[in-house]
Amino acid sequence: MITARAATGALARQLTAKAEALAKARAVIAARGMDARKWRKASLLWPLFGEE
DSSP states (O other): OOOOOOOOHHHHHHHHHHHHHHHHHHHHHHHTTOOHHHHHHHHHHHHHHHOO
16 A cells, blocks of 8 residues: 655645635636637637747
8 A cells, every 4th residue: 555645735825825816817807808718719829920
């Protein structure tokens, strides 16, 4: 049997902080009336216009 011990408290704090930052960013985008789908689509098309 394999056992492992790791400090998960620090990882949980980091993930929680990142989730809070993402939620704040989404709230700002929603408040501005911006649609994130537009930017996801644009990021897919960006390589077509970058290099020649």
